[in-house]
Amino acid sequence: IPSNGFLRSPPRSYIYQKRWVKVDADYLRYFDSEKDTYSKRFIPVSSISRVASVGDQKFEVVTNNRNFVFRAENDADRNEWIRTLQQIAEERKSKAPERTLMSSATDSATELADKSGFLELRGFKHKLFVVVAGDKVFLYKNAEDYRLGIGITYIEMNVGNVKEVDRRGFDLTTPYKIFSFSADSEQEKEEWVEAMQQSIAEALSNSEVAERIWAVESNRFCADCGSPKPDWASINLCVVICKRCAGEHRGLGPGITKVRSLKMDRKVWTEELIELFQKFGNMMANQFWAANVPPSEAIGPTSGSQERRRFLIAKYREGKYRHYHPLFGNQEELDRALCAAVTTSDLAETQALLFCGASVTCDTGDPQCPTPLALAERSGQRLQMEFLLHNKTSGWFGGCCGAGQSSGRLLSAPLCRAEFSRRWCTLQDGVLSYYENDRNAVPNGEIRVEEIVCLPLHSCRTWHSCSGTHEAIENTFEVYTEADRLYLFGLESPDSAREWLKSIAKSFVHPHAEELLALDFERLGRLHYKGGLTLERAQEGWFALVGSTLHVCSEDGRRQEPLQLRKLQELCDGVWGITSPRAEPRRAGRTLYIQGERKLDFLGWVHAIQKAAGSSGDTLSEQQLTESDVPLLVDRCIDYITQCGTGQGIYRKSGQNSKTTSLLEMLQRDARRVRLKEGEHQVDDVANTLKRFFRDLGDGLFTRRWAPDWLWATALEDEEAKVGKYRQLLAALPPVNRATLKALINHLFRVQCFSGENQMNTHNLAIVFGPTLFQTDGKDYKAGRVVEDLISHYVEIFNVNDQEMKKQQDEITAIMKMREASSSGTQQAGDFICTVYLEEKKTETEQHVKVSTTMTAEELTFEILDRRKIVMKEKDYWSCFEVNEREEA
Numbered sequence: 001i002p003s004n005g006f007l008r009s010p011p012r013s014y015i016y017q018k019r020w021v022k023v024d025a026d027y028l029r030y031f032d033s034e035k036d037t038y039s040k041r042f043i044p045v046s047s048i049s050r051v052a053s054v055g056d057q058k059f060e061v062v063t064n065n066r067n068f069v070f071r072a073e074n075d076a077d078r079n080e081w082i083r084t085l086q087q088i089a090e091e092r093k094s095k096a097p098e099r100t101l102m103s104s105a106t107d108s109a110t111e112l113a114d115k116s117g118f119l120e121l122r123g124f125k126h127k128l129f130v131v132v133a134g135d136k137v138f139l140y141k142n143a144e145d146y147r148l149g150i151g152i153t154y155i156e157m158n159v160g161n162v163k164e165v166d167r168r169g170f171d172l173t174t175p176y177k178i179f180s181f182s183a184d185s186e187q188e189k190e191e192w193v194e195a196m197q198q199s200i201a202e203a204l205s206n207s208e209v210a211e212r213i214w215a216v217e218s219n220r221f222c223a224d225c226g227s228p229k230p231d232w233a234s235i236n237l238c239v240v241i242c243k244r245c246a247g248e249h250r251g252l253g254p255g256i257t258k259v260r261s262l263k264m265d266r267k268v269w270t271e272e273l274i275e276l277f278q279k280f281g282n283m284m285a286n287q288f289w290a291a292n293v294p295p296s297e298a299i300g301p302t303s304g305s306q307e308r309r310r311f312l313i314a315k316y317r318e319g320k321y322r323h324y325h326p327l328f329g330n331q332e333e334l335d336r337a338l339c340a341a342v343t344t345s346d347l348a349e350t351q352a353l354l355f356c357g358a359s360v361t362c363d364t365g366d367p368q369c370p371t372p373l374a375l376a377e378r379s380g381q382r383l384q385m386e387f388l389l390h391n392k393t394s395g396w397f398g399g400c401c402g403a404g405q406s407s408g409r410l411l412s413a414p415l416c417r418a419e420f421s422r423r424w425c426t427l428q429d430g431v432l433s434y435y436e437n438d439r440n441a442v443p444n445g446e447i448r449v450e451e452i453v454c455l456p457l458h459s460c461r462t463w464h465s466c467s468g469t470h471e472a473i474e475n476t477f478e479v480y481t482e483a484d485r486l487y488l489f490g491l492e493s494p495d496s497a498r499e500w501l502k503s504i505a506k507s508f509v510h511p512h513a514e515e516l517l518a519l520d521f522e523r524l525g526r527l528h529y530k531g532g533l534t535l536e537r538a539q540e541g542w543f544a545l546v547g548s549t550l551h552v553c554s555e556d557g558r559r560q561e562p563l564q565l566r567k568l569q570e571l572c573d574g575v576w577g578i579t580s581p582r583a584e585p586r587r588a589g590r591t592l593y594i595q596g597e598r599k600l601d602f603l604g605w606v607h608a609i610q611k612a613a614g615s616s617g618d619t620l621s622e623q624q625l626t627e628s629d630v631p632l633l634v635d636r637c638i639d640y641i642t643q644c645g646t647g648q649g650i651y652r653k654s655g656q657n658s659k660t661t662s663l664l665e666m667l668q669r670d671a672r673r674v675r676l677k678e679g680e681h682q683v684d685d686v687a688n689t690l691k692r693f694f695r696d697l698g699d700g701l702f703t704r705r706w707a708p709d710w711l712w713a714t715a716l717e718d719e720e721a722k723v724g725k726y727r728q729l730l731a732a733l734p735p736v737n738r739a740t741l742k743a744l745i746n747h748l749f750r751v752q753c754f755s756g757e758n759q760m761n762t763h764n765l766a767i768v769f770g771p772t773l774f775q776t777d778g779k780d781y782k783a784g785r786v787v788e789d790l791i792s793h794y795v796e797i798f799n800v801n802d803q804e805m806k807k808q809q810d811e812i813t814a815i816m817k818m819r820e821a822s823s824s825g826t827q828q829a830g831d832f833i834c835t836v837y838l839e840e841k842k843t844e845t846e847q848h849v850k851v852s853t854t855m856t857a858e859e860l861t862f863e864i865l866d867r868r869k870i871v872m873k874e875k876d877y878w879s880c881f882e883v884n885e886r887e888e889a
């Protein structure tokens, strides 16, 4: 008998506070107000041993170890509460007497803890004792309270969502509140996140579907590896599979296999689909797909993920083990046979035909029933229909399906994000129409595919922030049209969102650019651009953004080399022409001008390109990179320190903390825009920024996977064996880490060349950089030893050839000369002599100019004009540009 009402508590302080109190079959809880979802305290009903009146409208709840005193508004209220509580406690005792007797801690949390321990929670001064148990997360003040079963609150995980925030922090988000936790270590955090995700899965799971499907013997073992109790399925292939195989299935893409959980994706499991799995199931599927598996290629429950993937690709993508249909290779015959098969109950025949090439959207020649699906419907073959529906991807939107049959449920709404409304959508003959529901014949609206200019797919992250308290729709994509309108669509699963997106894209992308469709793009659209050899005329091109790579296909079907946006030299935006905005991603030797014609669509592109060109995380490969795969940030710092001189105690002197912090932030945000300048930036601040970057680097320079091996290698006594091991470990690092390590050690190698001036010999540098690079406390010298070895054996370990070495020596000499010169006052550090040609590259037009660090392009231009005694006439326009001879520019 659940009961609610206001009572005053707590007991000892004699000051009673008004609390909203709730009691149900399991817990007595009190809240700050009746609006709160999460309690201040909960007391398990099972731990209540006595409830008694203590005078003055008061009553006492006695648990095994603690008493709580409540005061009601009046005696009648009080008596009502006592009666209710006594009754609930009695009922509880009679139901589970053995549990109450057995231990004082009768709360379910103590018995079933999946994970427990201390965590910091924002808003609490002390660490809380947190317990993940089943489908709930419980919060306790401390371990003692946990033992007694008396907690603060619990969170039902069916509404939870867990997200990692930083190295130690993670958020548990519910529609009512965000709990921001922080663990003691990164590993601890990962364990907690995993435990909470398990808990969510458990809260959402439902084994009814699984039990029904498992009723068929062959479905009780994974169709691919034979693991028992498989609780996943591919709903188009009609196979029941284990979790590990499901993971690999996903890698094949939804075009080949659509993976769903038997326990969690409840909505998918219609009566027809369950029946199809019972009739069809693993046995029939494998009679076709696994008719000829050589024993050496088969996989088992313990097979590794690579083996699994190889097997699944061969089985489903290549169809290597198929039982070929006799009509294989004869398209017309296959299609005709399919039209016949779908009117019978022979599902095996349909399967064989479909996966040997028959087209699910073939023309039946029957105007009443133009598709196999319509034929199946007329014959009343529900399971055939179900099977066809899940395999409709290829050519589904070919235009020959009737509207009602070829459609799926989509949510749509023009421009208004928070108020999605459910619409029935169809894509047919180049028109995307949306209807009030699937029975309506007149659409609410239509989008002509040829008017579409851009299709961005949205990730869930951007959603949470703007959906507020509304139920977040996580799988959305947008459609921008020529009229500069924006439509937003949301779907129930990421797979179906992608499927719709690809189908729409397929019908709007120019045939010349079709290869872009094979990409896993986040944004696809058409834009005008200038670039390459056709700078005089803007042409239409098709653009696809995939991660940080921009793919471009020109209107004549030439695919350009993809642009690595993180390696861009510069990204400018501005106005091109009079009204058209423009974005200009530029790389060494190549400039691409992108012209936007519609504001909304264009701003979307600019934003997406800017984001893709920036750093996306705190690991090395997520940074903006130079051509040689070194983070731009590292490159900028090293360059600056080299130029400005490595003064005494460089890297040992501490810079100004606040300056280091802000410089690092600036560089991480957009290193491309930061220009380190003498006078503005102290060399020690820059040195510390570099150190801080490596110390905080996600996964570290040596990677968590390999760092222990590097440290271990220091114990090798034989020098040659040790160097060999280092070389081996270097080869194992990801390319960006390898390039960065080489650049850094090269730099340190140079720094120690000047140890006479800066006092930083190899050993001193190693003391500083060892713990920084390995992110250790530096108590032992192993980390330092690695750095010392790397510098001492720089040439051997990094395979530096004579030419490289000579170039380096020359640079060192040049720097030394420059320093001497600067100390004698004849030249500023940073000046360099440069050759400038006027109009043509010929000996006669050659000029040598000393360019100082402060000289502008304009000043340089005037200097040259002045020397050649050229007088500027009105409307003359002179400019200077840099030619990089190593690049083809």
Ligand SMILES: [Zn+2]
Pocket: 222, 223, 224, 225, 226, 227, 241, 242, 243, 244, 245, 246
């Ligand atoms: Zn399996």
